[in-house]
Amino acid sequence: MNKYSLILPLLVALGIGASSFATIQSASATIGQQQAPTTVTVAIQPTAQAADIQAQGQQLEQFLEERTGYDIQIYVPLSYAGVIEALRFGQADVAFMSAWPSYLAVNRANASLELAEVREVIVNDTLTDATYYFSYWVTGPDSPANSLEELRDMRAAFPSPLSTSGYVMPMYSLVNQSLIQVEPEEEVDPESFFSEVLFAGGYQQAWEALRNGVVDVSIIAGDVSEDLYIEVLNNTKVIHEQGPIPSHGVVFNNDIDQSVKDNLKAAMLEIGNDDSSRQIMRDLVSAIFVGFQETTAEEHLASLNRALNATGLAFTEEIR
DSSP states (O other): OOHHHHHHHHHHHTTOOHHHHHHHHHHHHHHHHHTSOOEEEEEEOOSSOHHHHHHHHHHHHHHHHHHHOOEEEEEOOSSHHHHHHHHHTTSOSEEEEOHHHHHHHHHHSSEEEEEEEEEEEEETTEEEEESEEEEEEEEOTTOSOOSSGGGTTSEEEESOTTOIIIIIHHHHHHHHTTSSOOOTTOOOOGGGTOSEEEEOSSHHHHHHHHHTTSOSEEEEETTSOHHHHHHHHHTSEEEEEEEEEEOOEEEEETTSOHHHHHHHHHHHHHTTSSHHHHHHHHHHTOTTEEEEEEOOHHHHTHHHHHHHHHHOOOOOOOOO
């Protein structure tokens, strides 16, 4: 015996028929559905301690909830690869990711890149808003090198082996000019060209290594702070430029309901329309965030796709 077998005779006695009771049940179910909003999990590529990102993410949660009516949950995996796996196994519906992880999510995790981050970057010595930027091989101002070929056997500093602008694209420049040969099924090896290779941990650290004479050549990119960019360019010699390099993107799990995706995209395209929403993303993801622009993986990641195919580089990271 269920609860309705007890309630139905009472309703009949009160003059409420079975059809009316069914209507009450249906209305009750509808109200229950309205009270349970769609839950959407947003993964954020870790750039700081997960707890810090979670705390900063509360403003983004509120912004998206107000505009979509969904229950937004921020999820911060422990690693870049963790974001990809979250999309792959349905633990995340949407993710904010840099270019290389975005590429892997599209190719390995049943995901689609649909928004590109517009950022304040420096292109041709001008601060501009764009979804792309460039990076540069730089040496000391008195270096005898004036071309990529003349960097051979020098000591080189890269910001990170996971950096699109600071490692993938610069290595592609060497491969594209036939200065390094890449064997089939192998990765490009910078030590086959340089006498020493240092992964400094960031652009600031790579610049300090060059400035202090620890290395002979390094990389700077147009998406660093304007102060750092100007400092490096004013005290070095540019040997070579590479790009365009894609900015960060927003990647969606392809299993997400289309109407949910459309509503999320519309809400995200509003971010940056005013100073307060722009600041949410500057605090959370990127200090040079301006807004989002609709795109596709084919359009936004084309240059990265060429670079990865030519260099054979695979995304590997140490989880600490």
